[in-house]
Amino acid sequence: MATVEKTENVRAVGRALEILLAFTEDDPELSAGELLKRVDLSRPTLYRLIYTLEEHGFLVSVGEPQRFRLGPSVARLAHVWKSTLDLSTLAEPVLRRLWETTRETVALFVPQGQMRLCVAELASPQPLNFKRGVGYTERLALGATGRAILAHLKTTPEQLRTYVQGTEVNLKQLETELSGTRRRGYSTSRNELIPGAVAVAVPFFDQEGRVAGSVGVFGPEVRLDAARQKALAAMLLDESARLSEMLGYGTRPA
Template sequence: MTTAEKSDNVRAVGRALEILLAFTEEDPELSAGELLKRVDLSRPTLYRLIYTLQESGFLLSVGEPQRFRLGPAVARLAHVWKSTLDLGAIAQPVLRRVWEATHETVALFVPQGNMRLCVAELPSPQPLNFKRGVGYTERIVRGASGRAILAYMDPTVEDLRSYVQGTGLNLKELEAELALTRQRGYSTSHSELIPGAAAVAVPFFNQQGQVAGSLGVFGPEVRLDAARQKAAVNLLLEEAVKLSEALGFGVAIQAR
């Protein structure tokens, strides 16, 4: 194969991907004319690529007049991607960037019923630090990383009443805290689980738009003051968006 032929093949692959990426949840079916408005292709080239994508099962032709939608081959790839998803591995670059910027302990938590589980952690390199370790569990109503998840689970009053049993927490205060978390996009805690410790945490979301867990920074209150907490929150919000996008979700939550 000549260099020119290789270059043509690469361009064809790129153009085919542009066609597939033109479909969205809002526009699951598109006509050839609508596709032409979304991709920079001539009509003959578009139809040639559509035919190839149909032959491979990546596009389906539906209806009259003719429209196109994503085919079963896309679903197969999505299934493989989802089944091989390793949250800890995917989150490592995110955790590393936050850790390098803050020099505090950074951890990733996922919900497990009325509990939360730490699935990844990078301890602070500083002599005075707070860490719990991978595998650590805690009630989801306690701590910033738990409430950052719970606030977006849409729990009922009955759920919350069940969650607070045996914790000593006030139901009304918890409801107010969860509402504040949803309003500003993050949760905080001070000396709640460990005396002298401060924490800030934000949620991240999966492909279905459901809360998948939380990303948090933890450190001593004498070091993690209000200004550093705000800086950490802004960084966490940015990185949580990237993690959510890596899981198939692309909607950002903005701090208020």
Template sequence: MATEKTSDNVRAVDRALDILMAFTATDYELTAGQLLKRVDLSRPTLYRLLYTLEQSGFLVSSGEPQKFRLGPAVAHLSHVWTSSLDLNEMAKPMLRRLWEKTGETVALFIPQGAYRSCISELPCTQPLSFKRGVGYRERIVLGASGRAILAYLDITPELLKEYAAGTKLDLKKYAEDLQSTRERGYAISNQEIIQGAVSIAAPFFNSGGQVAGSVGIFGPSARLDASQVKEYGELLIVETKLLSEALGLRGK
């Protein structure tokens, strides 16, 4: 009897979690009828679990017909989880795999307004290499690691012009480069900041789907030809997708 009761409790928890996971960023309000189409539950069981979740603050409801959305208890858990995140630690496995597969310098960047900063770096061990170091700060409009971020920011032409002030960037061509970055999934720069250096970078995203930074691979043009750039770009897409998922992104 005790085993059966425990099993019933576990099933109830699983079903309650299924209900919570039915909500998305675009479908943040759902009726009971809509929830029935997303979870494999009978109507009485669904209503019983909805009542329990609402009583404990995981759901709130309003309107006619009644619509449910995630409640303050979920926000509390989200705050606790976000506070515990250490981006450097979360990114370590992805950076390490890229470093081992490419043998080139690999770095993690986050946006800071008109700039982007390096917060983690695994330097290349070969004699001919390029590395900037943790703490390195550069204008976000320059280089692949900045362009990989900008391509996914909701930025106005006016703000882009402000970011590019004092550079020799052709903003029309730059906008085309951002579009190419979105189509490929990664940005490329060739001798843009350092003579002889090639960089490839891809963005990663937070749980809300906003771009949170980029991961870049840096090496000399003597080693990084077009086929190598394509191969490394595809590796970046795989690893930044994993990093985005680790940060809570679903379905991008």
């Protein structure tokens, strides 16, 4: 009997989580009838779980007829998760998959004002490789990993002009490159910061839909021709979508 009871308790937890995950940014409030269409439960079971979730603050009921929305306990968990989030640890599986597949240097960058900071890097195991190391900083207007971020910042022409001050970057060319980056979804550079080096980078986004950083792959141009760059871009876009999802992108409660 103890085993049966334990199995039922686990199943109830799973069903309760299904109820919570039924709420989305587009559907922040749901009636019991709408919840029944999203979870495979009987009406008595649904109400029993709803009332349990209400007792613990994970759901609140509003309006007449009665509708439900996520409660303050969800917000508390989200706050704890966000405050203890270690981006480099969270992104480690993403970087590791890219590193194992490409055998090139892979790095993670976050924006800091007009600069970007490398917070994680896995160096290529091949004899000929390029790396800068954790802690490396550079202007956002320079290099693929910088422009992958800059392309998604909401900058005015005047603000963008300040990003290129002190560099040899042509403002018009930069605007064209940023537009192309947004269109393609990724940025590239060749012989820009390191002679003989090629980089391909993509942005990733946080729960609020803001660009949170970029992931880049770096290697010598003898290995990273145009076809290889496109293949790397496809891998990067796939993995950055996973990282954005882990950061809550596209799942923000209203």
